[in-house]
Amino acid sequence: MKTNIRLNHLIIKSSIIIIILLISHSIRLDAQRNQERNRYGRSDNTKLNIVCSFSDYASITEFIAGDKATVSFIAQGEQDPHFVPPKPSYAVILSQADMWITTGMDLEMWSATLLDKAHNRKIMDGEPGFVSVSDGINILEKVEKGDRTEGDVHLMGNPHINTGPLNWKIIAKNITIGLTKVDPANASFYQKNRDAFLDKVDRSLFGDKLVDLFGGETLTKMLENKTLFTFLDRSYEGGKLVDQLGGWLKKALPFRGKRIITYHKNWAYFANTFGLEIVGFIEPKPGIPPSAKHVQYMIDLIKEQNIKLMMVASYFEKKTPSMIEEKTGIKALYLPLFVHGTPGINDNFDLVNYWIDQINANIQ
Amino acid sequence: MKKIIFLFLTLIVFPGHCLMAQIKKESPSSLQDSIELMRNELSLLKNQNKIVVARLDSLLLQLTVSEEVKQSGDDMKRLIDEANGLAEREKEEQENLSKKFHSGIRQQQGLNPNLSLGGDFFCGLSSSKNDYISEPGEVSYGNNGFFMRETEVSFVAPLDPFTRGKAFMSVTKEHISIEEAYMEWLNLPLNMNLKIGIFYSEFGPLNRYHDHALPQFDRPKALVNLFSNKGLGGTGISSTFMLPEVIFADASSFDIAVIKGTATVDTFSFSNEGLLYIGQFKNYYDISRNSYLEFRLSGVTGQNNSTGDNRSYVGSLGITYKWAPVGREKYRTIDWRTELLYSYRKEEAGSIKSKGFYTSLQNKLNARFWIGGRIGYSELPYDAGQYEWDYTINLDFWQSEFVFTRIQYQYNQRNKYYTGAFLPDDHSIIIQVNWAMGPHKHEAY
Numbered sequence: 001m002k003t004n005i006r007l008n009h010l011i012i013k014s015s016i017i018i019i020i021l022l023i024s025h026s027i028r029l030d031a032q033r034n035q036e037r038n039r040y041g042r043s044d045n046t047k048l049n050i051v052c053s054f055s056d057y058a059s060i061t062e063f064i065a066g067d068k069a070t071v072s073f074i075a076q077g078e079q080d081p082h083f084v085p086p087k088p089s090y091a092v093i094l095s096q097a098d099m100w101i102t103t104g105m106d107l108e109m110w111s112a113t114l115l116d117k118a119h120n121r122k123i124m125d126g127e128p129g130f131v132s133v134s135d136g137i138n139i140l141e142k143v144e145k146g147d148r149t150e151g152d153v154h155l156m157g158n159p160h161i162n163t164g165p166l167n168w169k170i171i172a173k174n175i176t177i178g179l180t181k182v183d184p185a186n187a188s189f190y191q192k193n194r195d196a197f198l199d200k201v202d203r204s205l206f207g208d209k210l211v212d213l214f215g216g217e218t219l220t221k222m223l224e225n226k227t228l229f230t231f232l233d234r235s236y237e238g239g240k241l242v243d244q245l246g247g248w249l250k251k252a253l254p255f256r257g258k259r260i261i262t263y264h265k266n267w268a269y270f271a272n273t274f275g276l277e278i279v280g281f282i283e284p285k286p287g288i289p290p291s292a293k294h295v296q297y298m299i300d301l302i303k304e305q306n307i308k309l310m311m312v313a314s315y316f317e318k319k320t321p322s323m324i325e326e327k328t329g330i331k332a333l334y335l336p337l338f339v340h341g342t343p344g345i346n347d348n349f350d351l352v353n354y355w356i357d358q359i360n361a362n363i364q
Numbered sequence: 365m366k367k368i369i370f371l372f373l374t375l376i377v378f379p380g381h382c383l384m385a386q387i388k389k390e391s392p393s394s395l396q397d398s399i400e401l402m403r404n405e406l407s408l409l410k411n412q413n414k415i416v417v418a419r420l421d422s423l424l425l426q427l428t429v430s431e432e433v434k435q436s437g438d439d440m441k442r443l444i445d446e447a448n449g450l451a452e453r454e455k456e457e458q459e460n461l462s463k464k465f466h467s468g469i470r471q472q473q474g475l476n477p478n479l480s481l482g483g484d485f486f487c488g489l490s491s492s493k494n495d496y497i498s499e500p501g502e503v504s505y506g507n508n509g510f511f512m513r514e515t516e517v518s519f520v521a522p523l524d525p526f527t528r529g530k531a532f533m534s535v536t537k538e539h540i541s542i543e544e545a546y547m548e549w550l551n552l553p554l555n556m557n558l559k560i561g562i563f564y565s566e567f568g569p570l571n572r573y574h575d576h577a578l579p580q581f582d583r584p585k586a587l588v589n590l591f592s593n594k595g596l597g598g599t600g601i602s603s604t605f606m607l608p609e610v611i612f613a614d615a616s617s618f619d620i621a622v623i624k625g626t627a628t629v630d631t632f633s634f635s636n637e638g639l640l641y642i643g644q645f646k647n648y649y650d651i652s653r654n655s656y657l658e659f660r661l662s663g664v665t666g667q668n669n670s671t672g673d674n675r676s677y678v679g680s681l682g683i684t685y686k687w688a689p690v691g692r693e694k695y696r697t698i699d700w701r702t703e704l705l706y707s708y709r710k711e712e713a714g715s716i717k718s719k720g721f722y723t724s725l726q727n728k729l730n731a732r733f734w735i736g737g738r739i740g741y742s743e744l745p746y747d748a749g750q751y752e753w754d755y756t757i758n759l760d761f762w763q764s765e766f767v768f769t770r771i772q773y774q775y776n777q778r779n780k781y782y783t784g785a786f787l788p789d790d791h792s793i794i795i796q797v798n799w800a801m802g803p804h805k806h807e808a809y
Contacts, residue, residue: 076653078691085688087656088615088648095555095606116528119606121551126525148801152765213440214447221451231450234443241443288764289731315691317731 048183051094051123053102053111054081055339056162057133059347061101061175064193068186069179074111077340080315081160082152082287086113094118097129099182101175104132105139107159131178133171137161138224140268152287162338164269165205165248165352166220172197204349205273207246223249223273229256249274251356255363259305261298261330263312263321266337270355279305282312282320290320302328309363313337331362477521477529480802484513484576492790512537513575518802523547532574543574544597555606564597566604566619566644567662568682569701570724571595579699579726579736581772581794585754586705586720586742590633590678596664598623598640614656615648625666633668633676633707633745640666658684668745670711676745677708699726707745718743734760744780753777770796 048069052058058073065071072093075084091114094100100115100123102108115124122129139157146155161167176194180187202216210219222228232242245253256275263282271278280301284294301307307330312321314334321332335355336342345351487510515535523529531545546561564572570579570587572595583593590596600623607616621642625634634640644662651657660682668676680703687698702723709716722740729735738756743749758772772794780787 076690080691080694083693085686085693087650088617088646088658089650089656092606092609092615116548116550116557117604117606119551119555119557124525124551148764148766214444218447218451222447225450227450231447234446236439236443315694317695 048098048179049096050099050101051097052100053108054162055341056348056351057101057103057171057175059339060168060172060197061179063197063347064172064175064190065179066189066193068183068189074114075108075338077338077345078315078336078342079338080313081107081337082109084108084110086110086117088117090114091117094123095120097123099123099129099131099178101131101133101178103159103161104134105156105159106154128181129178131174133174134159134161135174136170137167140272141265149285151283151285154286158265158268160266160337161269162348163267164273165201165348166224166273167269168348169198169201169220172201200349203247204352205247205249207244207250209244209246210241213244229275248352248356251360255309255359258309258363259307260309260311261302261307262310263316266313267311270352274356279307282310282316282324295320295324299324299327302330309333309359311335311359314341333358333362475521477519478803480518480520480800482516482518482576482798482800484516484796484798486511486513486581486794486796488792488794490790490792492788492792516543516574516576520803526550557604559602559604560600562597562599563602563623564595565602565621565623565640565642565664566646567596567642567664568644568660568680568703568705569658569684570703571597576798576800579701579724580738580756580758581770581796582756582774584703584722584724584738584740584742585752585776586703586722586740589720589742589744589752590705590707592632596640596642598625600624600639602642611647612649613647614650615646617646619644619646633678633709634664634666635669638667640664654689655685655687658682660684668709668711670709670746672712674710674712676710678705678745680705695728695730697726697728700724705742707743709745716746716748718745718748732762734762736760750780751778752780766801767797767799770794770798772796 047067048065050058050061050065050069050071052061052071052073054075055073055077058071061069062071074090074093075081094114095118097118097120102111121127124130139161141154142157143150143153143155146153161171172194176190179190183190199211199216202211202219205223206216206219219228222231229242232240232245234241236244252274257277259277259279260271261280261282262278265281265286267276267278270276280298282290282295282298284290290298302310302324307328310321310324310330310332312318312332312334314336318332318334321334324330325332335358336345336351339345339347339351341351342354345354489508513536517533517535519529519531521529527547527549529547532543533545534541534543542562544561544563546559546563548557548559550557552558566572568587570584571591575583582588583595587595600621602619602621602623605618605620607618610616619642621640623640623642624638625636625640642662642664644660646661647659649657660680662680662682663678665675665677668674682701682703684702685698685700689696700723703721705720707716707718707720709718720740720742722738722742724736724738726734726736736756736758738754740754740756741751743751754774754776756772756774758770760768760770762768774792774794775789776792777789778787
């Protein structure tokens with residue numbers, strides 16, 4: 001009798017263990033599928049293992065590193081970059097990385113916990129495998145004297161550098177420096193790809209004709225110091241130079257100079273490049289949810305200034321923008337902030353194309 | 365004279381005669397041929413003229429084009445020069461004679477640690493007026509009145525390229541105590557961290573939480589009755605190893621610590637004599653993009669307060685589940701934490717086995733409001749016949765990431781004695797306001 005009871009207990013315990021193992025295994029398979037979604041290229045031990053904080057940096061890295069690296073990213077394309085849960089599995093991913101590519105400002109505050117848990121000296125601050133892509137970028141909205149009366153303020157300035165295509169060129173240069181340090185044997189390969197990327201950015205932004213006439217670097221500098229459109233007003237071949245403009249800047253001409261509002265300060269670099277004037281924000285201060293009083297202020301502002309478009313990163317709540325839309329007739333445009341933020345947007349070029357097409361289609 | 369006549373005949377008359385004879389001989393058909401010849405010659409001349417005119421036009425055209433190209437080249441050069449000039453335009457810096465020069469040798473604030481200060485204020489309304497209603501615990505709450513549970517000052521900074529330092533000082537009206545103060549080597553061989561100093565141990569889902577970061581106002585009774593309101597911690601050494609993936613996990617780790625327990629009253633599991641040995645195995649699973657699950661198996665042993673050299677053993681199984689929909693985590697998340705605890709206490713008279721558990725839920729409703737609840741049960745480690753249940757619900761309002769207000773209702777059902785008196789059941793309402801100055805926020809993970 002006792003033997004039977006022991007046998008039954010043994011069978012029950014074994015069954016429980018087997019069930020736990022099966023559940024664990026099924027969870028594991030699902031997790032692997034999730035990780036594949038966040039990876040460019042195939043996992044391969046002979047390649048560099050590069051981890052980026054965001055998909056935009058991963059897309060640029062993949063362009064430059066080509067088949068020499070496996071590139072993955074932590075934050076999902078549709079995720080708020082400020083609030084990424086520092087999951088232990090991310091620490092495992094970082095523990096195996098040869099390079100960690102991040103903004104380098106105070107945006108990815110969550111990454112400090114991951115780096116501390118990753119036990120990977122190669123990718124710590126200052127090491128060859130650590131790349132801060134913002135280095136050298138002309139940062140907007142720098143804070144001279146920061147305090148919390150300005151909300152969840154970024155002390156180092158606006159960190160949403162991915163929205164400005166001109167910034168991509170500096171990001172690409174910084175990534176190439178990192179790749180060259182980590183893998184000097186393939187330096188010329190990375191530099192060639194970097195140059196191709198820079199040329200692609202120039203041609204996408206200014207169009208082929210203008211780039212062939214003046215060169216991307218000169219045009220970039222003029223766009224940066226706000227002299228480009230004055231220059232494009234010059235006569236050329238019986239017309240104006242602006243007739244030679246192509247690319248995104250040409251596509252964006254219909255909304256150049258228009259006033260808009262946004263939910264958060266996500267679009268500062270985009271607006272700076274394409275000449276949009278942001279006159280207000282749905283958030284009263286960065287990171288502070290909108291109060292009824294502030295929403296009423298925005299409604300009055302929109303009516304008074306006859307503003308027609310509101311840009312909202314798609315991870316924000318839609319209730320407040322919808323209500324403002326209903327009361328003012330303004331168009332609320334929900335846009336992904338990052339690559340892979342919506343299906344079909346597989347690189348930075350797709351992303352800016354999508355933004356400009358959507359703005360053109362919705363600005364009245 | 366004859367000579368003159370002969371000369372006249374030779375030069376004028378004879379050729380004229382010959383010519384006339386010739387004319388008589390050629391007419392009329394030869395005249396037509398001549399005309400035709402002349403026409404041909406004229407046609408030829410016309411063609412030659414056309415060629416010449418064409419060549420002239422061509423030359424003129426070439427000349428014009430050449431001039432236009434030259435002009436265009438000049439325009440282009442001018443435009444390129446202008447473009448380059450504009451591209452290189454920079455702000456002209458004027459000489460500023462009022463400028464003052466400073467030395468950096470006395471200005472080293474940039475190297476100061478991140479300094480933060482948090483305040484934890486509450487007011488309590490309780491159906492019971494017992495001062496010791498929330499004992500055993502060295503912080504008294506649940507009474508009617510206003511209280512400042514603590515002011516927490518924190519210092520966090522890298523010490524050098526290899527180590528980090530953290531210190532958290534708890535300041536109350538009565539005294540100042542060190543909550544945690546440790547340095548940590550981050551990247552040691554064998555995927556290991558090493559920590560020395562005063563710290564909370566890795567033990568279950570909630571033990572390491574500072575009071576201001578707890579999902580409810582108070583620590584679960586199951587933890588308080590075992591480890592006091594201060595939690596399981598002390599002065600010692602701790603190490604965390606990142607393990608290879610175990611049982612198909614996405615992350616596995618093992619923590620081990622040896623500490624000297626902090627001084628507590630006699631009613632808890634461990635005395636402050638001798639050392640506590642603590643271990644925890646943690647397995648983590650990504651269930652989907654939006655959720656994860658974590659299991660913790662923890663254990664601690666050390667001397668208890670009974671007469672003689674007797675030990676207590678506490679084991680725990682902790683489960684944490686988090687749902688945070690990608691892209692919506694600012695507005696919707698669910699956190700579920702559960703811990704089952706088992707205590708084995710050896711005394712001269714025999715052994716005492718006691719159990720406890722808590723299960724806590726937090727649900728973010730939108731950017732500002734959270735709703736939560738907890739149910740807990742705890743048998744006292746020195747007398748399993750005494751126990752208490754606690755039922756809690758709370759509503760939190762986050763006005764920003766740095767300030768929140770919480771209202772919590774709690775019902776405590778007890779079968780418990782304190783200094784010989786029977787502790788009654790009670791209802792309490794707690795209103796808590798918590799704030800943080802500086803970079804140290806109420807981190808939830």
